[in-house]
Amino acid sequence: MDYHWNWMFFFQETDDGLKYYDWILSGLGWTTVVSLASLAVALLLGSALGVMRTTPNRWLVGIGDAYVDLFRNVPLIVQLFMWFFVVPELVPEKLGLWMKQDLPYVVIAVVGLGLYTAARIAEQVKAGINSLSRGQRAAGLALGFTEWQTYRHVRLPMAYRIVLPALTSEAMNIFKNSAVTYAVGILELYFQYKQIIEKTSQVLEITIVVTLAYFALAFVMNRLLASIERRTRVPGLIVGGKGSN
Amino acid sequence: MTDFDFSVIVENWGFLLEGLRYTIQVTIVAMLGGILIGTLLALMRLSSIAPLQWFAAGYVNVFRSVPLVQVILAFYLILPLALQAITGKPMPIGAANSAYFTFTVFEAAYYSEIMRSGIQSVPRGQIAAGYAMGFTYGQTMRLVVLPQAFRNMLPVLLTQTIILFQDISLVYAIGATDFFGAADKITQRDLRPVEMYTTVAVVYFIICFTLSRLVKRLQSRIAIIR
Numbered sequence: 001m002d003y004h005w006n007w008m009f010f011f012q013e014t015d016d017g018l019k020y021y022d023w024i025l026s027g028l029g030w031t032t033v034v035s036l037a038s039l040a041v042a043l044l045l046g047s048a049l050g051v052m053r054t055t056p057n058r059w060l061v062g063i064g065d066a067y068v069d070l071f072r073n074v075p076l077i078v079q080l081f082m083w084f085f086v087v088p089e090l091v092p093e094k095l096g097l098w099m100k101q102d103l104p105y106v107v108i109a110v111v112g113l114g115l116y117t118a119a120r121i122a123e124q125v126k127a128g129i130n131s132l133s134r135g136q137r138a139a140g141l142a143l144g145f146t147e148w149q150t151y152r153h154v155r156l157p158m159a160y161r162i163v164l165p166a167l168t169s170e171a172m173n174i175f176k177n178s179a180v181t182y183a184v185g186i187l188e189l190y191f192q193y194k195q196i197i198e199k200t201s202q203v204l205e206i207t208i209v210v211t212l213a214y215f216a217l218a219f220v221m222n223r224l225l226a227s228i229e230r231r232t233r234v235p236g237l238i239v240g241g242k243g244s245n
Numbered sequence: 246m247t248d249f250d251f252s253v254i255v256e257n258w259g260f261l262l263e264g265l266r267y268t269i270q271v272t273i274v275a276m277l278g279g280i281l282i283g284t285l286l287a288l289m290r291l292s293s294i295a296p297l298q299w300f301a302a303g304y305v306n307v308f309r310s311v312p313l314v315q316v317i318l319a320f321y322l323i324l325p326l327a328l329q330a331i332t333g334k335p336m337p338i339g340a341a342n343s344a345y346f347t348f349t350v351f352e353a354a355y356y357s358e359i360m361r362s363g364i365q366s367v368p369r370g371q372i373a374a375g376y377a378m379g380f381t382y383g384q385t386m387r388l389v390v391l392p393q394a395f396r397n398m399l400p401v402l403l404t405q406t407i408i409l410f411q412d413i414s415l416v417y418a419i420g421a422t423d424f425f426g427a428a429d430k431i432t433q434r435d436l437r438p439v440e441m442y443t444t445v446a447v448v449y450f451i452i453c454f455t456l457s458r459l460v461k462r463l464q465s466r467i468a469i470i471r
Contacts, residue, residue, distance in 0.1 A: 003326060073453035074446050075411040078425055082446055085438035172310075179312035183417060190315055194418075197322065204326075207319045211311050218310040 009202050010209070020196055027192030028213055034110055034188055035178045035217075039171055041114025046121025051151055053122065054129045064122060071119035076112075076180050083112040084184050109181040117174050124166045128159030161232045168225040172218045189213060253437045254444050257427075261444070264427025267341065271423070272410045275348035279409075280402065282349065283356030288386065290361055301357065308354035314418045320347040321419045340421040344413070352409055359401050363394035400464040407456050411449065424448070 010021045053064035071079070084105075088096040099108070132155055140150030160167075179190035193210045197203055254261075290301035308316070321343045328336040367390050375385030395402075414425040422430065428441040435441075 003330075069454060070450065073411075073450045073457065075414040075425065075449060077414050077417060078442065078446050078449060081429075081438075081442045085432075086442050089439045176310075176312040179314045180415065182314070190312060193315060194318060197318070203319070203322045207315075207323070210315060211307075211319075214311050214315070 003204065005205065006202055007205055009200050009205070014199070020200070023192045023196060024189070024209065024213065027187065027189035028217075030106075030186060030188040031175065031178050031190075031217065034106065034113065034181055034186060035175045037110045038113035038117060038178065039174050041110060042117035042121050042170075042174065043167075045115065045118040047125050047156075049118060049122035050125025050129065051156070053126045055147070064126075068119045068122050071116055076116050076177055077183055079116055080109065080112045080180065080184050083108050105185050109184055109186050112184075113174065113177060113181060117170060117177070120170055120173075121167065124163045124170065125159060127166075128163035129155055131162055132158055158234065161234050162237070164225065164229045164232065168222065168229070171225060172221050175217045175221060176214065249443075250437065250440055253431075253435060253440045257431045257435075257441075260431060261424065261427050264422050264424040265448070267422060268410065268413045268424040271344055271348055271413050271416075272406065274345050275352050275409055276406045278349035279352035279356045280360070282353035283358075284360045284391065286353060286357035287360035287364055290357070291364060305354045305357055308351055309358075313351060313412055314415050316351050317344065317347050317415055317418050320350070340416065340419040343419070344416045344421055344423075348409065348413070352405070355405055356402065359398050359405060360394060363398035363401075364390060366397050367393045396467065399467060400460050403460045403463070404457065407453050407460070410456075411453060414449075 010024075011019055013019055014023065049064045049067055052060040053068075055061065074082075088099040090096075091099070136154055136158065137150050140154040141147075145153065178186075178188060182188060182191035182194065189210060193206060196206050200206070286301045286304060289297040290305070292298065321340055324343050324346060325336050325338055328338070371389055371393065372385055375389040380388065413423050416423050417426055417429065420426070425445050428445045432438050432441045
């Protein structure tokens with residue numbers, strides 16, 4: 001095979017005076033920022049939607065269900081393009097102009113990825129709340145809690161701990177999905193990967209390095225959440241696989 | 246905002262349909278190929294031969310921890326290199342064709358995890374019964390275990406296929422003309438992003454929503470009562 005291996009190119013200088021490994025590091029930074037910010041959006045909104053879907057109020061359930069159906073059945077890249085190119089045209093002109101000119105790209109990308117992931121988080125949170133016995137809510141109400149207080153002090157603290165493994169895999173997914181934001185101009189790791197291939201044609205080396213970088217991100221996230229999982233485990237409940245109980 | 250111009254959609258409907266057809270073709274090929282390879286991987290993962298287990302575990306873990314867009318681009322670029330190394334001739338295969346290969350190989354990792362839990366959901370007694378009837382390993386799997394695993398997992402396999410159908414839109418990364426790619430190319434030419442992207446979103450929504458409702462119904466109908 002006449003492929004020309006050259007591992008040293010990572011230390012070569014690029015057009016902008018940086019080295020190629022600087023590009024990778026900066027991509028890694030943006031991937032982390034976009035992913036964590038989107039995760040925060042997704043957790044907040046997803047939790048609210050998940051709670052709404054377990055309330056006795058038909059309207060709240062309907063809104064929550066519709067949201068999940070809508071955001072799960074359109075591909076992520078199409079959703080991002082909607083936020084970037086369609087929504088600014090549909091909103092009032094002044095707001096649209098502001099979205100196109102003043103709002104940083106990364107904010108729209110974070111919101112887009114966050115809203116997409118929120119639908120998945122909502123499913124998990126709902127499943128977690130529904131897995132509790134109904135006696136938990138009744139006990140809360142009997143103690144004089146309001147409906148909201150039963151969520152705040154009784155049901156959510158349990159539900160989160162039960163669905164943490166599922167949330168872990170969503171948190172790892174969001175790092176992978178953040179690669180799609182390259183299409184709307186975010187200079188994250190995949191964008192840099194593509195750009196370095198165009199500049200150097202060293203496909204194999206850069207593929208190996210970037211794959212390992214994504215591996216590392218997933219691994220760090222996984223370990224981090226696994227340690228949270230261990231610390232928050234509900235005593236006496238059989239949760240989490242791996243036979244570790 | 247300028248008015249929503251339906252004529253742009255009508256005029257380009259043929260091109261969009263071409264794209265949609267490509268999307269569906271890749272989905273079907275990758276589903277069949279992915280389930281086939283995925284089942285083999287699952288059997289390897291559950292076999293008692295250590296190297297086979299390692300291979301299957303490595304395969305699944307690698308593909309499940311990298312972003313699909315990266316795999317699409319990497320395979321598009323590396324596949325011709327690999328083919329050239331094997332055959333000795335330059336082999337440009339093109340974006341549209343490389344996607345068939347990429348999605349089959351990539352989805353196999355996801356299907357294999359589904360099939361693995363499907364196989365594990367079959368009671369051990371079934372395997373023992375197969376051996377007791379004098380079946381070989383292959384016969385036990387083929388005639389006893391896999392049909393049940395497949396039936397148990399059918400809704401999950403179909404749900405994964407709906408995700409696959411949506412993921413085809415990522416061939417945008419290599420410029421292939423799938424449904425979304427077609428709409429994007431029309432947008433580049435006619436500068437009508439609102440009409441084009443909205444159409445794609447609506448059509449995707451209708452197809453995926455309908456399919457996922459059908460899967461839900463199927464799920465309640467084929468559930469085995471134990």
